[in-house]
Amino acid sequence: PTEIVQTRDETLLLFDWFDARSAIWTDGRKIPADPEPRFYGYSVGHWEGNEFVVESTGLDERQWLDEDAHPLTPTSLVEERFRRVDHDTIKWDIKVTDPKLYTHPWEQKDLTATLVTHGLQPDVEMREDVCIPSVEAHYKETVREPAGEKH
Numbered sequence: 609p610t611e612i613v614q615t616r617d618e619t620l621l622l623f624d625w626f627d628a629r630s631a632i633w634t635d636g637r638k639i640p641a642d643p644e645p646r647f648y649g650y651s652v653g654h655w656e657g658n659e660f661v662v663e664s665t666g667l668d669e670r671q672w673l674d675e676d677a678h679p680l681t682p683t684s685l686v687e688e689r690f691r692r693v694d695h696d697t698i699k700w701d702i703k704v705t706d707p708k709l710y711t712h713p714w715e716q717k718d719l720t721a722t723l724v725t726h727g728l729q730p731d732v733e734m735r736e737d738v739c740i741p742s743v744e745a746h747y748k749e750t751v752r753e754p755a756g757e758k759h
Contacts, residue, residue, distance in 0.1 A: 610721075619653060619660075632662050639665055645682045647671055660690040673704060673714060681708050696723050 611622040617635035622628075630648035643650035643666030650666040664686040673680050684706040693699050698721045704714045 621648075639663060642666075643682075645669065649684075649686065656689075658691055662686075662688045662690070664688075678714075679709060680704070681706055683708060697721070698723060 609624040613620040613622065617633065619632040619634055621630040621632070623630070628647070630651065632651040632653040634653050636654075637652055639650055639652055645666050645668045647668045647670070649664035649668075649671075651662050651664040653660055653662040655661070665684060666682055667680050667684050667686070669679070669681055671680050672678060684704055687703045687705075688700055690698055690700040700719050700721070701717045702715065702719065704710075706714075
């Protein structure tokens with residue numbers, strides 16, 4: 609799940625996975641020429657009619673383009689266009705331009721997300737996901753290290 613929080617100057621995307629967050633600045637600022645790389649990049653957004661347009665760059669090079677692990681560079685430019693098509697549905701398009709890696713932009717259109725509005729489904733909420741050092745150490749010892757051993 610992703611929770612969207614809007615203020616006058618920014619929109620925050622709060623992700624259930626590892627309590628991560630992404631800030632989209634909506635105060636009119638431009639993307640810096642050379643932003644410090646961040647996992648979700650440096651993002652600015654504005655409205656064009658009924659579409660919320662988000663541009664991001666400065667992605668951490670460990671970030672992937674898709675589930676097949678196609679790489680990105682910190683100079684990749686990601687443009688997302690979000691539109692609410694009905695009360696419960698958001699559709700969006702993604703366009704990634706990265707001439708260092710790809711000969712033409714990568715695009716995906718009409719992705720769909722179903723909205724859950726607070727109060728309408730009280731059993732749906734963001735989970736608490738806390739990294740506890742002792743649990744992490746046990747996982748490293750029992751799963752990660754044995755998986756990396758040569759047999």
